Amino acid sequence: MTKQCNKALVLLNMGGARNKDELKMFLTNMFNDKNILTVKSNLLRSIIAKFIVSSRLNSAWKNYEEIGNQSPINPLTEKLVDRLNDEFEDICVYQAMRYTPPFASEVVKDLELKGIKDVVLLPLYPQYSTTTTKSSVEDFQEAAKDKFNIEVIEPYYQNKVFNEALIDTIKNTVENPNEYNLIFSAHGLPQKIVDAGDPYEKHVNEHVKILSDILKEQGVEFKSISLSYQSKVGPMKWLEPALDKELEKYKDQKVLIYPIAFIVDNSETDFELSIEYKEEADKIGIVDYKVCKCLNYDEKFIKAIRDITKL
Incomplete structure (x- = not known):
């Protein structure tokens, strides 16, 4: 990155494995x-x-083998960063991943070398959760050690430009929406985390309502619209309804899944939703099962980032 910058935009996400060691x-x-x-x-x-x-x-790595031995989140986020660096003339754009490289500490070193003092953090989680947004923001702040003026972008699931981009993706995935049951699938959380005050469930419910209203205003009618949660692990109680249970309602019908909690495709979208739950849908007898791609580096998402960050 050779351009002169007086400010940095840092995209925060969880990361994803490029090989078994990184997993x-x-x-x-x-x-x-x-x-x-x-x-x-x-x-x-x-x-x-x-x-x-x-x-x-070992079992998790077998899942990665089915999607090309690495998470798609890495090349897709790199492409998004490149697009944003082309979009912003005097703002350097980075990615900082929570659990795999590039880590926040690497970004901090580069910011120091460039003499950048003003940093905007954009969590790539539209709804707030302590398990995602809070964790990633705290991780960057700990690495930064008060060296920068940091602005953290608030949850943006209500942003109009962002939601227009989501709606376009949904509309462009199927030709006849009235033949499909639209399920917004959100990554699940243990119920105890929500009970402790995490606002994620509330934000997701509000987001589904916003998107449903926009579809109605635009005259886009699905057979039904619902919300469910994926990725439950272990015996404890998680947010409900679970996606596998929701799918059981639609034998002999068509289903469209939108991964509402994700902005960049990853192993949860490319393996879990597109392969694992597809197998469940086939067993149930769902006649057509489709999964929307995430926004990734879509041009309308680039515009949404401008609107969200005001940069």
Whole structure:
């Protein structure tokens, strides 16, 4: 990056593995995150994390093998960063991932070298959760050590330009919406995290209402519109309804999935939604099962970022 910048825009996300070693790194870092495993003892968290990683690594890697041995989040985010650097003349755009490279510490070093003092953090999570937004923002702030003037962009699921981009993606995925049941699929959370005050469920519900209203205003009629949650792990209670249970309602019907909690495609969209839940849909007897692509580096999302950040 050679352009002269007086400000930086840093995109925050969880990251994704490029190989099996990075998958181990991802899982280790994630389950050592105090916002994910909410036990008070760092030692106990570390012990639990080691157990989870050792038990899950091989099976998780088999999933990655089905999508080309790496998460799509990396090349797609790199493309988004490149597009934004072309868009902004005097703003340097970076990505900082929470659990795999490039880490916040690497970005901080480059910002210091360039003498940039003003930094805008844009979490690539439209709805707020302690497990995503809070974790990523705290991670960057700890790496920055008060070296910059930091502005954190608030949740933007209500932003008009952003939602117009989402609606366009939904409309462009199927020709006859009235033949499809639209399911907004959000990444699940343990119920205890929501009960402790996490606003994620509230934000997701509000977002579904906003998008449903826009579709209605535009005269786009789906057979039905609903919300469900994916990625449940373990025996504890998670947000409901679960996507696999929701799909059971639509035997002999058509279903369109929109991954409402994700902006960039990743293993949860390319494997879990597009392969794993597709297999469930086939067993149920759903006659057509489609998954919308995320916004990724869509031109309308670039415009939305301008509107959201006011840069």
